[in-house]
Amino acid sequence: MRIHFIAIGGSAMHNLALALHHKGYTISGSDDMIYEPSRSRLEKHHLLPEAYGWFPEKIGPELDAVILGMHARKDNPELVKARELGLKIYSYPEFLFEQSKEKTRVVIGGSHGKTTITSMVLHVLQYHQKPVDYMVGAQLEGFDTMVHLTEENDFIVLEGDEYLSSPMDPRPKFHLYQPNIALLSGIAWDHINVFPTFETYKEQFRIFIDSIVKGGILVYNEEDEIIRELVAETTNTIRKHPYHTPAYRMENGKTLLETPEGEMPVEIFGEHNLQNLSGAKWICQHMGIDEDDFYEAISSFKGASKRLEKIAETENTVVFKDFAHSPSKVQATAGAVRQQYPEKEFLACLELHTFSSLNKEFLKEYKGTLDAVDVPVVFFSPEAVENKKLDPISKEQIFNAFGRDDLIVFTQPSEFKIFLKEQDYNNTALLLMSSGNYGGLDFEEIKEWI
Incomplete structure (x- = not known):
């Protein structure tokens, strides 16, 4: 072709x-x-x-x-x-569906965690040499590309994005896949430029549930109230399998997961990541990987690219970079680092970079998201606000939105860089959250500073 x-x-x-x-x-x-x-x-x-x-x-x-x-x-x-x-003109998701009509389609959806869950599933399948087609939103260790398509593989695993399909097709991407097996990780309002109300946003997930093929399977996070509501009201004739955060404990900075064979150390940390692991386990079991084999493989999973990615570490300092930008992701990521390093000074920096995060009406959704942080910092570019044709945002509006009197706000990349460079990183955990780069911050330099 x-x-x-x-x-x-x-x-x-x-x-x-x-x-x-x-x-x-x-x-x-x-x-x-x-x-x-x-x-x-x-x-x-x-x-x-x-x-x-x-x-x-x-x-x-x-x-x-x-x-x-x-x-x-x-x-x-x-x-x-x-x-x-x-x-014939296809959008990206339309063409993926065209390529997978004869396959069992496994679609991972949700406002947060979908890249990590998809990555976990692919890690386990690769570990056990079970070949599948796939599309995932991050570059994975051990995988050449983020998309793999064949004629012969029976399964295709797709990360189900709720954003629009193409300039000609305003349908969310995950509406087009018609999954045989689906997962929903959580629902928290995002993409305000496309879905101006939470009800409009929630409706997209209702449609997704109804798009699962008859007799198909929905694995869902039962700890999410909105998902429970949508699952309860659907009339689609599908099988429903809830999951929740598994039992675990922390010991000397290591996460020990409870399994039928006893406690098992895992490389990931944070309650949200363990919740993702629980969902991935269900998906893998539906794809023919038994529980013991799942645990054997997942113990070596280190995380998806840009998701709590450790970029520097010394004897008493650690630095993470994370793609988190929506309120739910920011709160979960900050909470995970706080739990992992309770004795360290916790400095967290968030860049407001997306259309939603720079919308003054949406800012209130960030209230409380940085409460786990000792030194909270927010960076945003007034130029980015202007380029997105949004109303100007003041520093005072940022203070009010996050509900922290001690919040530090930067709008100039040079000032933010100087602030980071001059910090005393002794006994510190630094978390940098953004889908951008803070106006040109060189993350390699940070390694030198600490």
Whole structure:
């Protein structure tokens, strides 16, 4: 097949392009800018466009399909040409479904934890040499790409994102997968630019539950009140399997998980991660991995990329980087570090970077999220607020939103960097939470500072 990617440089899009290239398809693509690591990875496989920009002449009747990325606009010249020629145009999730129609589709959804749970499942399956197709939202240790597609594998494991499918298709991605086996980890309002009310956001998960194929399986976090409510009210004829945080204890900074064979040390920590582990265990069991084999494999799981990723450590100092940005993720991540290092001074920095987090009406959702922190810091860029065409935010609004009189707020990257550099890191746990980079912070420098 000949496939053309409009906006090939995206994190998800370039991984799908690589997966189809490995499958033997003929791949072409365009983009107006491609950043690392997408650029190098595409170049390595001779898939990097010769020039940046949009070139309608790349679109011809010889193409079997066009895949449209979220980065492309509705008036994109290549998209216009493809529509004029009547070519088949897929969104990213539409094409994944097309590739998995004959497979058992396992979809991991939820406002938080879905990348980690998907990563856990794939780690266990790889450990036991059980080949599956997959799509996950983070680069995993031991996996070449974030997408893998074959003709022969029976299962495909998909991270189920609730964000929109494409500029032409406003449906959430996970509505398109029609899972045979699904998991929901938790629901906490996010993506306010697309779902302006919590009820609208919650409705997307109701639709997802109803999209599970008849006779399919839903594994769900019974400790989440909203999910329990949606599961109780669905009329879909599916099997329902609840999970909860497993029993565990801490000893000398190590997490010991209770199992039928006794206590077992695990590499991960934090109640939210253990809850994720419990959900992953159910999914793996439904995919043919028994409980003992699951525990054997999961003991070596160190975490997904950018999820409580340890970037530096000395004898008495530890530094973590985490992708957390929504209120529920921030609170869970901060709570996990506090529990893991109760005797250390806990300095946590949060960058407000997404559309939702920079919306002054949404800010109140962050109240109490940094209560576990000794020294709470928030960074945001007024330029980012302006670029997103949002109302300006004042430092006072940030103070009021988080409910901490001792909150430290920065708006200038240089001032934030100086603050970090001048800290006394003796007996300290530093947590850096962001989906951005604090206006250009070099995380490698932090290793030198501590």
